[in-house]
Amino acid sequence: MKKIIFPLLCCFSLASCAKTETVFEGNFQSLFDTNVSVRIYQGSDENIQELKGILSTFSKETDNYLETDVPGVYTLNQSNNPVTVSSNLYKCLQKGDEISKSLDSYFSICLGSLSKLWKEKLPNGTIPTTDEINSELLKFQNTSITFAENNQVTRNGESEIDLGGIAKGYAIDMCANYFKEKQITQYIVDTTSSILLGEKPSEDGNYIIKIKALQNSFIKAKNICVSTSSIEHQLYVVDGKRYSHIISPETGQAAFINDTCIVLSESGTLGDALATSMMLMSLPEIISMEEEFNVKAIVIRDSKVIYQNEDINIFHG
């Protein structure tokens, strides 16, 4: 009898344990001009609230359009005076400056003024004049950022800082550090264009990510950052020519070669910057970047995959 009762009890225990996973979720509106969602399968609501606080502050700090109650990019853009910022923003600016230097003619965090110029013109169906672009390009070329002790940052020059290309990527890196510190391994943070994936409490631990630029196409991934840059919702046609929100630091043009670039990397900040840069790159340049930075990419043009890293499997549902 005991021989039968024991397996039965095990069976009941198994049944009661199965799928009793706990999920804590948060949807934070209007952070980084989008909706940020966080889902964790371990920890507590307290973790969600702590992350909300961290992300909310960082979103304010990186805003270059609105004055907020914390010193940040907006403050830096008002003058060339030194500004003491938070350690998170300091590190983000440092990382952004470092990436800008290594990606040289494809990406910069000092393109704020040129970006604003294009954003003012394109929605009205116009484009900046060559003189306007050249004037802003000159300002950009003469702008730099210096970093001093005690989180002091100075913008030197007239072009504005714009962290739009890496803010969400850095935000998910902050989340990754938080999860590591709290020993949380099962999570997903979705900032729309940058997604942080931990492990999913499923058989293989993979999350399924739908590729919006393709029909019924998905990738599976875990323990990685997925970043994308796309012309979707950011495409303008003026006099038959297509323009996007991506500004070339080399020409000052709001140009693009590829329609969507998806980058899988260990760093959200780097992934974001590379996804943006790859929009301006030819395929050989993209492949070279993949090798240099140890990332994996998918490149889409006209709703077709024109390149995918051999380690990425796109499946159709």
Add this chain to the structure above:
Amino acid sequence: MDKKKLRNDLFLIIPLLLAAVVALIILLTRKTNQPLVAKVYVSDAIVETIDLSDKTERDYTIKGKNGELVIHVHDGKIKVSKSNCPHQDCVNQGEVSDINHPIICAYNEVYIVINGQANHDAEI
């Protein structure tokens, strides 16, 4: 005597075993049959969870940051039928029944999102 004892044991064991197997099957398949629900957030906090698999026609009054909204649920679809917001974008959005189309009323900081239907975890 032993035979009788064994038969009595089996009468007890077999229903228990069946119950365990049924419970296991239900629990293992529970997630895939997850009902479609709409979660209503006000200023990032969930204030209402609405079961959309319940086809009954009904209204919910939600207190937003700057006033009230009326959410109407009918035949598995959800919409904002009334709002005091100036632009009425949330009302004009009409009925929504899939996870890819959240309803947002920025004026009242109300966000309605449908969960439970997706075959994927995120979109990029």
